[in-house]
Amino acid sequence: MTPIFHEAVDRTKVVYWQYMSVKLNHTIVAAKNKKESATFLTELFDLPDAQPFGHFLVVNVANDVSLDYAEVSDGEEIRPQHYAFLVSEDEFDAIYGKISRRGMEHWADPRGSRPGEINHNDGGRGVYFRDPAGHYLEIITRPYGSGG
Secondary structure (H helix, E strand, O other): OOOOEEEOOOOEEEOOHOOOOOOEEEEEEEOOOOHHHHHHHHHHHHOOEEEOOOOOOEEEEEOOEEEEEEEEEOOOOOOEEEEEEOOOOOOHHHHHHHHHHHHOOOOOOOOOOOOOOEEEEHHHHHEEEEEEOOOOOEEEOOOOOOOO
16 A cells, blocks of 8 residues: 655645545535525436435435535525535536526636636536525536546
8 A cells, every 4th residue: 555645734644545434424505595505406416306304405416425405594694615526428518508508607717717618627527606505516527636
């Protein structure tokens, strides 16, 4: 097993990430209206309907990960987060087609300096857009750093 080194600010940490069994299981996504936000994602990505779990609405995606939508209190500010999804070429076509048909604002870059465009990073395609709560969503067909 070849070690992989992660340079931290004041130390070097050895990480054997290729062999770890640690996987992301779920993350909580803040929303003004959890049904609206969850439905936005499931319809756009053609996913199964969100399922209630306690006070969450849970959207399951591939690789056993879920996005658990929770409503914030009235007047509470949502701090936008970034969620990137690796999709197939066919899925990209379907999702981007919906984004275009719906007239949704979208960008080729995270700063929003290339509106109405997609990127071709690492030989794939990618695009950024926002959900109803203001979170930054991204779909990509190739992982960053995978080359092209």
